[in-house]
Amino acid sequence: MTTSASQPELKWNRYDAVAALIVALLAVAAALWFYLPKVNSGGLTVVISVDGQQTERVRLDRFTQATVSNGGYTLRVASDGEGVWIASSDCPGQDCVHTGRIRRGGQSIVCLPAQVVVYLEGAASPDAPDVIVG
Amino acid sequence: MSVMRKMQWTTKNLALCAVLTALALGLSTLENLFPVSLVIPLPGVKLGLANIVTVFALYELGAAPALVILLARCCLGSLFAGNASALLFSLLGGLTAMVTMIGLKHSRRLSIYGVSIGGAAAHNLGQMAAAVITLGNTMVLGYLPFLLAVSLVTGTLTGFVSALLFQAMAHVRLSK
Amino acid sequence: MKKRLICLALALVLALPLMGCGAPKTETLDIFAMDTYMSLAAIGDGGAEVLQACSARINALEQKLSRTIEDSDVSRLNAEGSARLSEDTAALLRAALDYSEATGGAFDVTVAPLVSLWGITTDAPRVPSQAEIDALLPQVGFRHVHLDGDTAALDEGCAIDLGGIGKGYASDKTAELFSESGLSGGFVSLGGNVYVHGVTAEGNLWNVAIQDPRNTGNYACTLRLTDAFVVTSGGYQRNFTAPDGTVYQHIIDPATGYPVDRGLLSVSIVTRRKNGGTGAMADAYSTALYVMGETAAVDFWRQQGSFDMVLVTEDGRVLYTPGLSDCFNQTEGSGYDYQCLAA
Numbered sequence: 001m002t003t004s005a006s007q008p009e010l011k012w013n014r015y016d017a018v019a020a021l022i023v024a025l026l027a028v029a030a031a032l033w034f035y036l037p038k039v040n041s042g043g044l045t046v047v048i049s050v051d052g053q054q055t056e057r058v059r060l061d062r063f064t065q066a067t068v069s070n071g072g073y074t075l076r077v078a079s080d081g082e083g084v085w086i087a088s089s090d091c092p093g094q095d096c097v098h099t100g101r102i103r104r105g106g107q108s109i110v111c112l113p114a115q116v117v118v119y120l121e122g123a124a125s126p127d128a129p130d131v132i133v134g
Numbered sequence: 135m136s137v138m139r140k141m142q143w144t145t146k147n148l149a150l151c152a153v154l155t156a157l158a159l160g161l162s163t164l165e166n167l168f169p170v171s172l173v174i175p176l177p178g179v180k181l182g183l184a185n186i187v188t189v190f191a192l193y194e195l196g197a198a199p200a201l202v203i204l205l206a207r208c209c210l211g212s213l214f215a216g217n218a219s220a221l222l223f224s225l226l227g228g229l230t231a232m233v234t235m236i237g238l239k240h241s242r243r244l245s246i247y248g249v250s251i252g253g254a255a256a257h258n259l260g261q262m263a264a265a266v267i268t269l270g271n272t273m274v275l276g277y278l279p280f281l282l283a284v285s286l287v288t289g290t291l292t293g294f295v296s297a298l299l300f301q302a303m304a305h306v307r308l309s310k
Numbered sequence: 311m312k313k314r315l316i317c318l319a320l321a322l323v324l325a326l327p328l329m330g331c332g333a334p335k336t337e338t339l340d341i342f343a344m345d346t347y348m349s350l351a352a353i354g355d356g357g358a359e360v361l362q363a364c365s366a367r368i369n370a371l372e373q374k375l376s377r378t379i380e381d382s383d384v385s386r387l388n389a390e391g392s393a394r395l396s397e398d399t400a401a402l403l404r405a406a407l408d409y410s411e412a413t414g415g416a417f418d419v420t421v422a423p424l425v426s427l428w429g430i431t432t433d434a435p436r437v438p439s440q441a442e443i444d445a446l447l448p449q450v451g452f453r454h455v456h457l458d459g460d461t462a463a464l465d466e467g468c469a470i471d472l473g474g475i476g477k478g479y480a481s482d483k484t485a486e487l488f489s490e491s492g493l494s495g496g497f498v499s500l501g502g503n504v505y506v507h508g509v510t511a512e513g514n515l516w517n518v519a520i521q522d523p524r525n526t527g528n529y530a531c532t533l534r535l536t537d538a539f540v541v542t543s544g545g546y547q548r549n550f551t552a553p554d555g556t557v558y559q560h561i562i563d564p565a566t567g568y569p570v571d572r573g574l575l576s577v578s579i580v581t582r583r584k585n586g587g588t589g590a591m592a593d594a595y596s597t598a599l600y601v602m603g604e605t606a607a608v609d610f611w612r613q614q615g616s617f618d619m620v621l622v623t624e625d626g627r628v629l630y631t632p633g634l635s636d637c638f639n640q641t642e643g644s645g646y647d648y649q650c651l652a653a
Contacts, residue, residue, distance in 0.1 A: 015249045133521065
């Protein structure tokens with residue numbers, strides 16, 4: 001049996017342990033970097049839809065506020081990083097303002113007169129509902 | 135001591151590459167039968183059995199043939215699965231792993247275990263990158279710590295099986 | 311070299327058909343119709359066409375049922391006191407009257423004048439005087455509607471509004487379109503009237519959440535369903551607070567003329583296609599049982615039995631029917647006391 005230069009080293013040596021340790025440290029670092037800063041708004045995207053078409057998509061934790069005008073009405077969308085709500089609107093009925101704050105994927109705020117919908121799209125989790133009644 | 139041996143593209147070696155590609159595809163299909171996600175509920179968690187072929191090819195045939203087998207396996211694999219978008223994931227994962235393993239092997243410090251673990255970790259990093267690009271958001275990075283931890287296990291497993299292969303081959307001398 | 315290229319090209323071409331098999335595609339469509347926001351989704355080949363067909367069907371229905379469109383069947387009937395109705399409207403009115411009969415008048419399409427009097431869903435809600443209510447009460451009651459084939463007649467001074475059952479009927483039509491199309495799955499949410507068809511893109515039952523009336527950020531419970539209609543009625547959806555602090559919600563009791571206050575926060579009705587259940591029934595019954603209150607609603611369910619329901623009560627209980635027990639999931643930390651009703 002010849003030992004050529006390309007015959008692989010088959011025994012676990014201490015450099016392997018170092019490599020394994022580096023990977024483990026990478027895992028810990030990734031965990032810390034990812035989970036420490038935020039707890040809740042993970043993965044949600046704020047979507048604003050006007051006349052049935054999506055006009056804006058922003059990550060919830062980067063969304064500050066937005067003003068949407070359509071159908072002669074103007075709405076102000078506000079956020080606290082964990083949820084969004086309609087801060088003000090000049091539509092009749094004010095249903096959108098009364099809906100309050102939404103903070104889960106799948107929830108939506110609808111302003112019928114303005115034909116504007118603000119909803120949260122979530123990271124798919126097996127327990128997340130596909131549709132909400134109520 | 136010597137330069138990386140370059141494989142000659144003889145008919146025999148070509149056939150060997152083809153067989154290895156088929157083997158890698160077969161192993162991919164096989165590992166899809168194991169519901170690993172019941173034990174570890176993460177998307178993209180795989181046993182990485184096909185990497186055994188990659189590691190083996192890398193050591194036995196050299197970097198270029200191993201790369202060719204990898205590319206062939208990714209392209210054909212995504213065609214067979216009928217899922218063209220999975221190609222980006224396979225390729226990014228596979229190429230990152232390939233580059234990492236070539237580098238690690240070249241350093242000569244690590245055994246086949248270290249190289250496999252490095253490859254498995256790099257594979258996950260590559261797939262993560264593909265996921266972030268496809269989904270357009272960085273939420274999936276939350277899985278990274280767990281996937282990296284799992285790659286320690288799968289990398290060791292791959293290294294172990296490859297080591298067994300080479301030990302067995304020492305008695306058989308498949309190539310040459 | 312040329313031979314290699316040809317072989318490579320041939321190999322690729324032969325391999326291409328293999329790409330046909332993959333995860334089914336999901337198409338979605340959002341529209342504003344019937345005075346509300348509607349969201350539709352279809353999974354499978356030809357989903358986009360099916361959704362377009364649903365949209366067209368819904369718009370056609372709206373043309374017949376809307377009170378704001380002058381020559382719709384309903385507007386003509388209200389204006390002239392009698393009219394010939396189209397097939398859809400006649401069928402819908404027939405069903406509405408049957409449900410009124412079955413629920414002892416708790417569901418009532420003639421309650422529109424009272425709803426307008428209170429104006430709770432408009433910009434200017436108010437508390438009317440007893441006299442104003444008494445003046446309108448005689449004109450409320452399903453017996454004032456006479457339907458003979460496709461001709462309808464109303465007693466003097468009465469008006470109908472099919473809004474409380476129209477969306478349910480629309481969901482029935484979309485369900486039919488989904489079934490005929492052979493789609494593997496889909497769902498529609500027509501202003502809160504939900505229908506789920508088949509399975510999700512991953513092959514699972516649909517996970518339908520019922521909103522928590524006390525906390526609209528959360529769910530009271532979730533149900534895993536297929537080929538089923540779910541409709542929820544509840545006072546929390548729309549209400550106004552009078553100057554003296556009393557909260558009046560938007561569902562009016564046809565018998566008294568006042569907003570219902572019988573201890574229920576919401577009623578959700580679940581009907582299944584395989585049992586012959588319809589969206590129109592779910593829509594009508596959800597309002598009717600909310601009006602009835604807990605005791606009467608549970609009695610009604612015991613006699614009728616052709617549907618399932620989830621009741622959320624003011625005193626913190628969530629009651630559900632045994633037919634839902636294998637698909638019902640409580641929501642952790644909701645603070646509700648969950649009870650399965652005895653058959």
